[in-house]
Amino acid sequence: MPSSPEEAATEHPEITYIGCARCGTLIAGLDGRYACSGCGWVNEWTEGHRPLPEARHRRG
Template identity: 95%
Template sequence: MPSSPDEAATEHPEITFIGCSRCGTLIAGLDGRYACSGCGWVNEWTEGHRPLPEARRRRT
């Protein structure tokens, strides 16, 4: 388990699978975030397995 948010942002995402809660289609997602191509169901982004990486400023 990462010890800081910066560590979590540098790890590779994990491909996870679930049955769609609306139509039952097996769908794949990244770190517990899913969108079903069969019926359009999408889970809440906060239900993911770890925090999303934060945006970083571009150097100018």
């Protein structure tokens, strides 16, 4: 498991699969974050397998 958000952002996301909690359709997601195209169910973003990368601010 990465020790910092920077390390998490540099790793490749993992494709994961589960059965939809609402309708049972097999769905794929990235790092444990899912959205079902069949019924519209989505899991809470905090349920992912690792932290989301932080936004990088551009100087403009």
